[in-house]
Every structure is written in structure tokens, then in C-alpha cells.
Amino acid sequence: MMRIILRMSLWGLVAALLLAQDSDVVFQAATKLVLVPFNVERGKFYAEDLQASDFVLREDGHPRDFSIFEGPHTDHPIPLELDLIFDASVLPKNSKDVRVFSRWNAKETYEFLNDWDAETTQSILHTNGMDVRLGVYHYEANQWERLSEATNDAQSVTAALHRILDSIPEGRGELTPFPGSRPGWIIVGSPGWLQEATAATLRDAAESKVKARRILIWFSNGWSGGGTLHTDLLASQAAAAGITINPVIVDFGNLHATSNKPVGSFSAPVETANGATRYVDAPLTGEIGRMTGGQLFVIEHLDRATLSRILTSVRNKALSGYQVGFVPEKSGKPRKHELEVRLTSRDKGKLVDGRRSEVVY
Secondary structure (H helix, E strand, O other): OOOEEOOOOOOEOOOOEEEOOOOOEEEOOOOOOEEEEEEEEEOOEEOOOOOHHHEEEEEOOEEEOOOEEEOOOOOOOOOEEEEEEEEOOOOOOOOOOOEEOOOOOHHHHHHHHHHOOHHHHHHHHOOOOOOEEEEEEEEEOOEEEEEEEEEOOHHHHHHHHOOOOOOOOOOOOEOOOOOOOOOOOEEOOOOOOHHHHHHHHHHHHHOOOOOOEEEEEEEEOOOOOOOOOOHHHHHHHHHHOOOEEEEEEEOHHHOOOOEOOOOOOOEEEEEOOOOOOEEEEOOHHHHHHHHHOOOEEEEOOOOHHHHHHHHHHHHHHHHOOEEEEEOOOOOOOOOEEEEEEEEOOHHHOEEEEOEEEEEEO
């Protein structure tokens, strides 16, 4: 049985994402469209029968009109895009500048993907006629590469997954570090630049001319061993743009022992082979799921069935949600806004998230 920390899957249309010269990541809302995503719980299930009249949108504390409403049963909804990012980094050998204390092994972690087939991919893409697309990326140390743009072609996605462990050609996709020192002299996990690779993927998705509700899912052991650690920065900017980041921490048992009760300041339940509930003190990077409204998965061992369940879970959560939106009025210099959705009556269920902070328009 899969054990996860679960919160609402926040989805939205990614607008402009710019990487400034000082390497700081800056997101802005599109001037043409602002979307606020959310879910509604009713008991143990998500409510999928609500209408636009059941919600109120507040802007900076005041009610405002919205011209866009989309729910689980809306005709011709915006396509759902799941962008997958895999850490395929290889551990460097010990040197006078780098000390390695890790058993991270990307080949062992993703070797099962060699047997991943188009039929499995199609089972994730096809659901009740909805337009679901998958994009595939990988990174190795400080290099990043897109293996497949988001598509609903099962063969293309499957071919990209088979290339996860391929080396990235030298000089391609070199990542720009966030401001601050890099803790690369000692590696306790993967040497991959996790957060910089995530920012690069966000930027690439934002440059797409295809309208879509985008969700990012990264696969790593959760340690930013080779890059900088700016979780707050990355999470706040992603949330401002309405993007969910869903961390999947894999092979965590290679670094920390598990316990039968919560441990540390950020404990997470782990999926184990025998279905028992175990806990680990998850790395700070896993917090980005909670901070952006996504889901955190901590996996003892990633395999074909587990990967399929994770992608299906994220997909189903998104397709059970709602979003409201509007085209901002042009009124002088853009500024930051706070947006919040509320239910008109508590009898209709419990709202999950439905907030966006520091939205610029």
C-alpha cells in the first residue's frame, strides 16, 4: 500500500518565467490570463458537482469577478501536462575537493525503465477522453536536458524514458547556480543540481506556446548535493505562478534508517515493500511539495508499478479539481496581488487551497 503525504494538487497555466542576470528566478503571471486552482473535499471524496456560482474569488481581500471557470466536468478543458524530471547524476570519485558519503546509484534506481512499455504509458495518458500529456527531462550533475516535449504520443514518451540514463553531451544544458555558495565539497546524496534543474524545467515549460495546466514531478534522493539550496525562493516563485512541484524521494533508505514512529522535524511516511508504515526524516527539498500545494512521495524503492501509481495519483487529483480565472485589466504599472477562492456555503464541502500569493499583473 502506498504511503504518501498528500495535499491538494495545485495546477495552473504557467506564464512568463525569466532567469535574471543575477541568477535569481523570477516568475510573473501572464498579462492575458490568471488562474487559481483548487479542490473541494466532501467527506473522504472530492466534490465534482459544483458550479461557478458556488465560489467567490477575492482579490487583495475584496470580491472580484472571474470570467473563467473550469471543473471536472467542463467541456473542452485545458490539457493537463505532467512534466517529469529525473536525477540521472553519477557520483564523482573522492578527491581533495570532494568527499562522497553516499550510495546513490542512478543506474540501479532507474534500470526498470528499460522494460517500461508504451502500453503502460498509454494507461496514464488515456482517462475518460481527457487530454493528458507527459514531458520528460533529466539532469546529470550541473547539466540538464529535455528528452521529450509534452505530448500524448505514448511511443515518444516511452522512448524518452528509455533514455533517462543516457549521458548528456558535454557543454549541453549547463545550469546556472542560484546565488550563494554551493555545498559541493561534500556529497551525502546525489551530486545533481536538483533545484537549478527544477528551475530550468519550469522555464522550459513556460516558454511553450501550448496552453496547459502544468504539474512538475521530480525524482531524486532529495539531497541537493551539487547545487545551491534555495527551497524557499523556488517554492515561492513556483506558487506565485500557480505551478505545483511534486517531489518523489527515492531510495531514501540508502541514506537514513527508517523508524516505526515519526522522527526529526520533517518526518515523512515511506512506502515499503511489505506495506508497513515507516518514517524517515526527509530532506528540506521535500518541503517544496507542501509549499507549492503538491504531493510528497517517499519511496523505499522505485519500480514500474510504483511509478505508474504515482503518475496516476497526481493525474487523478488534478482532474478532480477546479480553477477560476480572469484576464487582468491594464491599469498602470504591474504590482503584486493576493488571490483567494472561497465557497459560498460550508455545506458544499471543504475548500482545499485555492490561494495564490504575489501574483504580478
